[in-house]
Amino acid sequence: MLQSEIKSSFVELGNFLCQFSEDGNQKSKAVLHNDLFFENFINLIExxxxxxxxFTPEQVYFSIQAWAKALTEENLNQWLSNYNFKKIEPKNVGLVLAGNIPLVGFHDFLSVLISGHNVLVKTSSNDQHLLKFLAKYLISIEPKLNSKITFVEGKLEGFDAVIATGSNNTARYFEYYFKDKPSIIRKNRNSVAVLNGNESFEDLVNLGEDIFRYFGLGCRNVSKLFVPKGYNFDNFFKAMFEYRDVIQYEKYANNYDYNKAVFLMSNFQILDNEFMTIKEDVNYSSPISSVFYEFYENLETINSRLITDAEQIQCIVSNDLIPNSVAFGQTQQPKLWDYADNVDTLAFLSKI
Structure with missing residues (x-):
């Protein structure tokens, strides 16, 4: 298949996804195959x-809208402009996907196909339906893709390379099992925010988006704050109050009650606003409903610390306090060229 054909299929998918929003689903006559897919996709979201x-409707719609914005011809052209896939001999690339947030493996799926390879997908038991539906839509747009997309129910076999995502424990298994094949193995990562106390209320509200989107389950969610000594958390908590409705979701509320109880029984000092806790802690990975924080003396020290711990960190959020940091509220809206773990997936796929 020509890359232009595959790219056009994903642009059409982007047009399809543009119709779906938490504010209301708007069916467009210009979108292909809506008669087969529009109502069925609404049912799947629900x-x-x-x-x-x-996977509440709110969170699924957010993921859908993020991909709708990303899958434009302009974005795809900009992303692909630095690569040459003309000499690619199609290989079978296995994907072992996570299921922590909706469509979390879509970028890998897109990358394999857009680079000209065939994809063998092993979905997570936690996210088995959304990607399969979008794959069916792509095949309806371009039937040639049917031979390039395979969903694997059992053991992943017959692959020439693999991209696998899991916990630090499963990563050790992946590294052993896939040791004889070219691979990208992704482990646990977390995101952090560096504050200096001069952030506006709007900045802090946007930081809440980085914390609470997907209930904090993604590697791009902020789970740790670095704040200067003597930092006053009053404005931070006032801003977080914008997200108080999160406690209405039973699974989140159960985690909040449990983790708060564990902290209190362990005699840890915490700050609490009745729907989230913050705790001073040197670790990066905080439990659901909690954010860790750590005081720093100066920005030079914290910058050096973040460089040293780079393999544990996905994103750094700040008002340009740290080089290459992400703006508040933007962690869950990466560009196509913002690669997970800073590993260039397309460069890997161009060399296998």
């Missing part, structure tokens, strides 16, 4: 929470 309790 059923997603029954498949995975964390």
């Amino acid at each position: 059923l997603s929470q029954s498949h995975n309790g964390w």
